[in-house]
Amino acid sequence: MTTAPTDRPAPPRVLFGSFDAERSWEARGGRSALPSLAPGPAAAALAGADELLLQLCGPRDLLLTGRPMVPELLADLRSHAALGAVATVPGDPAVPVEERLAAGAGAGLGASAHTPLPYAVLPVTPAAVAGLGGTAAVPEPAAVLAVNAKTWANAFCAAHGVEGAARTAGSAEELEREVGRLGYPVVLKSAHGVAGRGSMVVTDALRLGAVLRYQRARAADRGEPLLVQRLYQRAADFSAHFDLAPDGSMGEVAFRGMTNTGLSFAGSDTLDERVEARLRADDGYLRVLAALGAELGAAGYWGPVCVDGLIATDGTLVPVLDVNARLSMGRIALALDAAAPTRLTRLSFAAVRCSGEPRDSYLTIRRMLAEAGLAVTGDRGHGVRVLTAATLRAPVGRCYYVVQADTTEQVAESERRLRELLAQLPSAS
Known part of the structure; x- marks a missing residue:
């Protein structure tokens, strides 16, 4: 169900949070069954990325940052849009904002009447919201962890017969068998990961052999199962964005294009109008999004949703490659579009x-x-x-x-x- 627009003013919100939620989810969800190919960005750089959330702040909203914002940057950003207030959470900058808030550092920041909008709901987020003095609820962290797993999105695709459903391999033997069934090239995915972490393209037996040796060497600590998916030749990558309300109602869908380097996110772009027209005219695709929203709600999630998809060079539409039940770069880019x-x-x-x-x-x-x-x-x-x-x-x-x-x-x-x-x-x- 899609909610109708309303003229009622939205309540003020307080935005905050870590841009590396997947690292927390991966640590709790189980060790990746894939070897690491490349390091992620420095933790300090990601910690400072919370400044991007200011683009989502309306005039009545409040952004909580981990470090004070450079005054010249703040003035420059406000010269382009009517943005909200900014406050720095007291405490050690090396400690994540959520943990500082949970320890009571946000009690005097004036956010008790604001609706919380964290970048992502982590295990510490409910305590962080309570530390602000508010009474608003956030989804249960266990539910958020579950629906952000690639295995959850894949189970949805398999249950609904959606193009792109992957096979599951829980051991080296199963992995070898499933790759043999699909044939090269394939994409291997661990349950959690972002920006290319936890995913790998396997084009030949040499690369597969390296993964098999890695798995067999760690057979006693296997971690989560791998997904084995056909590698699509991409013509267009895109993301669909919508909000789920606590009552399960689904907001309007907006689209962004994506640029990827290999399997890693590299940028969010204004989507080609021909691609957007195709997506909006495809009733089957829109039904998939509606069903996905309903199942996210049934699993206990509400809040922002980003669903990655692609159109292959042969015209095949893959509606659900990944589900990100959190804010995203694409959501921030939509706000920049509006400006x-x-x-x-x-x-x-x-x-x-x-x-x-x-x-x-x-x-x-x-x-x-x-x-x-x-x-x-x-x-x-x-x-x-x-x-x-x-x-x-x-x-x-x-x-x-x-x-x-x-x-x-x-x-x-x-x-x-x-x-x-x-x-x-x-x-x-």
Whole structure:
């Protein structure tokens, strides 16, 4: 069921939370049955990414951050949209915000009457909400953990006959058998993982042999089962976004395009209007989303939902590749769309060398953009905006940015020029 829009003002919200929820879920859900191919981003960079949540804050909302925001960044962001208030949670910046709130550090931040909207519900989140002095509920962490597992989404696909359902392998022998049935290439997925962590493309017996040896060496500590899925040749990646209310009602669906590097998320883009038109005209696809929303609600989840899907080069629609029962980069990008409704937008990030304090790096990047004529200003509606500063921590940080332009070619050119500038940043001595 889809709820109708309402003119009633929404209650004020308080936003906060860790952008690396999957690491917590993976630790509780069971050890990955896949070897790690690449390290994830530095914890400090992800901790500072909570500044991105300001894009979701309306004028009456409150954002709680782990570190004080750079004043120049805050002023720059507010020059483009009417954003909410910001407060820093007291305590050790190395301690996650949720844990500080649970220990009572947020009691004086004035959020007791706000509706909580965490980036993701973690085991500590109910205590964090209670620490704010509020009485609003959040979903049970156990339910959130369950529905964010790739095995849950796959069970939904299998039960509903949805294209893309994977096979399950709980041992090295089962894995070898299922890969043999599907044939190369295949994608192997562990139950939890994000941005390519916990997923691997297997194209031949050599790569499969490495995984089998890894599993057999750890037979006594096997962890969660693997999913074995056909590798689709992608023509378009996309994400569908909606909200589930506690009563199970489902809000309107919005779409974003995605850019992936291999299996890793690389950016959220304005979706090609032809792809969006196809999705909105496909009654079968919309029924899948409605059924998915109903089952998420039945499992005890409510809140923001992001459902990744793809269209293959042969035209096959894969409606549910992944279910993210949390906020997402795509949801933040939708808010950026609203701030620049006549532009195409691309939300992405880049690893950058940093020196000095984050404020130093932010001001340097801001100056470089202005000198290159790339900065979005009141008179110039296309170009680049940097969205975070706390992530610019030495020696290697992350620069989160949005590109605004009139055409996809202009988006690509502005991003190319931005990355050339970022490569010129001085490194820490």
